[in-house]
Amino acid sequence: MTKVAQDSARLPEGMERIGYDSDTGRYYFRDRDGSVWQGAQSAEFSEMTRVSDGAGASSTLDEDVEAAPRRSDGYQPLATDTDASYSKSTNSPYRTLFPFFLLIGVVLLLIWRLILAPGLSAPKSVCPTGAKSYLVEPGDSCWEISRTHGCSLDEFKAVNKKIECDRLMPGTTVCLPGVPDPK
Structure with missing residues (x-):
């Protein structure tokens, strides 16, 4: 009805x-x-x-x-219009759709990065043969890691030439000498 x-x-x-x-x-x-x-x-x-x-x-x-004044396209003026005349530069549908397409692009990039290309962000083992990789945990130091895994600090530094022991951050991967890496 x-x-x-x-x-x-x-x-x-x-x-x-x-x-x-x-x-x-x-x-x-x-x-x-x-x-x-x-x-x-x-x-x-x-x-x-x-x-x-x-x-x-x-x-x-x-x-x-x-009684409201009309724009040249027949619609009432919007609150965002600066005056009653309607500018042709804002008449583009792309101006309205741009944020939507931008959002779609960001979502597609995230999907590609997280689902389709996870291998790009996976850490590769850069340890030499005969060494085991170790993920640094909060509170670890070079001396503590080498002592815990049974090697000297000099051996540890020789295998990890690019690691700065003063700036050792959790989540960093280091190599432990003398222990083979299980693969």
Whole structure:
């Protein structure tokens, strides 16, 4: 059942719904005399109160829409328009769609990076043969790692020439001499 059929069944004869104000949540109606009536706020079915008489009622609701200046494309000016004239430079649909396409591009790059190309970020074992790789944990030092795994600090530094013991960070991979790497 359409809204028009519903309205004719529940409204008095000669009344018709003429609008809805989404800001206030009120329905507006017009009777045979041209008087405008409004319903209670945020209620589709309610007691109606008269807003205006039939004499000047034809333009009271439509003032916002009809009296507003129009842009050259027929639409009302937007809040972001600087003046009533409409600039052709903002008429591009790409300007509106650019953030959407940018978001799609970022998501596709993340999918490629995390799912399709995980091998690019996997650490490769750079330890020489006869050495085992070890992942540095918080609180580890070069001396502590070499002592724990049974090698001297000099042997440890000889295998890990690029490692600076003063700046050893957790998550760094180092090599332990004398222990074969299980592969």
